[in-house]
Amino acid sequence: MFLDVSKNRSFDVLVIGGGPAGMAATVTASGEGRKVGLVDDNPDLGGQIWRGERKKPSSAEARVVFEELQKSTFEALPGTRIVGLVRPGTLLAEASGSLVELSYQSLILATGARELFLPFPGWTLPNVMGAGGLQALAKSGLPIAGKSVVVAGSGPLLLAVAAHLKKKGAILRGIFEQAPLSKLVKFGLGLWTEPSKISQAIDLRWQIGAVRYRAGAWPVEAVGGEVLRSVKLTDGKKVWSVDCDYLACGFGLVPNLELPAILGCSIGPGGTIVDEWQQTTVENVYCAGEATGVGGLDLSLFEGKIAGHAAASGRPDKARFLLNYRDKARRFARALDESFALRDELRHLAKADTIVCRCEDVPAGALAGRTSWVDAKLQTRCGMGPCQGRICGAATSFLHGWERGSVRPPIFPVGVENLAEVYSNSASSPV
Ligand SMILES: Cc1cc2nc3c(=O)[nH]c(=O)nc-3n(C[C@H](O)[C@H](O)[C@H](O)COP(=O)(O)OP(=O)(O)OC[C@H]3O[C@@H](n4cnc5c(N)ncnc54)[C@H](O)[C@@H]3O)c2cc1C
Secondary structure (H helix, E strand, O other), rough: EEOOOOOOOEEEEEEEEOOOOHHHHHHHHHHOOOOOOEEEOOOOOOHHHHHHOOOOOOOHHHHHHHHHHHHOOOOOOOOOEEEEEEOEEEEEEEEOEEEEEEEEEEEEEEEEEEEEEOOOOOOOOOOEEOOOHHHHHOOOOOOOOOOOOEEEEOOOOOHHHHHHHHHHHHHHEEEEOOHHHHHHHHHHHHHHHHHHHHHHHHHHHHHHOOEEEEEOOOEEEEEEOOOOOEEEEEOOOOOOEOOOOEEEEEEOOOEEEEHHHHHHOOOOOOOEEEHHHHHHOOOOOOHHHHHHOOOOOOOOHHHHHHHHHHHHHHHHHHHHHHHHHHHHHHHHHHHHHHHHOOHHHHHHOOOOOOEEEEEOOHHHHHHOOOOHHHHHHHOOOOOOOOOOOOOHHHHHHHHHHHOOOOOOOOOOOOOOOHEEEEEEOOOOOOO
16 A cells, blocks of 8 residues: 555644644644644554543543643544654655645744653563552553552652552552652642642542552662563662552653654753644744653643744734743753652663663663664664664653764654655655
């Protein structure tokens, strides 16, 4: 199957990403009377937090956004994955096995974030999963009731995941947060201006019940044969073991920057660089939500609305009333970032034989002495497998301080029958 021109589409405003930021952008842009397309690679809209909740939203915020979307006029393109750029103003997407060209006057990138995984002995064992990953599997039917689960890593997502798994009947064996208690207390005290966040935190804690939440503790080894049996944890002084069926483990989130990068948008240390109106450094290309820097739900919604106004109306001033809300949400995001900063000890968990790049089976020992991401790729094939460094790129950036470097199409694996078409259509050439 090659380029299916019958499915090509053209929009005034094209939004990539059907999470909270992309949904808010779509509602706003369609309210301006523009022809809007909303693309997401999943069959359902909602993004990481609300996927599959259209008919039964889990929160008041989700209900409002799904209702607004329901009333809006736009074309939804679910199950459609952007894989490259044909030319400025036209993206290449893969949907149902064929390639499609999607053209736009203005583009809003709301590609979200993914979990950060750090290598430690045993982290590739079956049943060691991303925290959000296990939550997503439980949401889509993985039978978790009666299974014992350790939740570990870092960030507020751990609490949300633990609450969800408990609701599904999992037996929580503890939540282990690597950030020290002193930082969490300071963060908590700083929340006095954010009553809604305090009540969210209390609500989550209430849902989790008597389960132990321990700060300043992190996993050092996942132990098992064919499958996980227990997890070794440490507080830096002693090591102890907890038996479990699953380890749900993530060390925070990293933005999905492949698409902004391939479009030529400048990328800063936290994410895609945007101006006051969410415009990237590329004309008519806007970015909103976690792809501009990890900041949580409220920030994604405000940024989505601002981008929607700016991209659709050509009069970004209409979004001026939202700027204060967004900036307050950004301050909260910065506080989160500082409070849950990853400790240095996590850089030294992997042993020489611990796999770092799980696509190409590259162990930590093979990366010792490599000077950069490119050097590691050339000498060891680290980051050259199917996920194209999505997992190990962020890990080695934390472990070794390596920059990811250039991104090449296709940004997601495509059917082999479409590969030649991607290369002949894409604005940038393959290696
Ligand atoms: C695994 C995971 C679980 C999470 N669970 C929770 C939770 O339980 N509670 C909570 O408060 N927060 C959770 N978060 C954080 C939450 O996702 C953010 O706070 C925020 O809601 C992100 O909104 P967004 O619209 O920026 O991105 P997202 O919700 O991530 O949406 C981005 C969408 O874009 C799609 N996409 C990306 N690239 C392409 C492409 N090239 N082509 C087509 N589609 C593309 C993605 O598949 C995704 O559906 C989770 C995050 C992750 C990564």
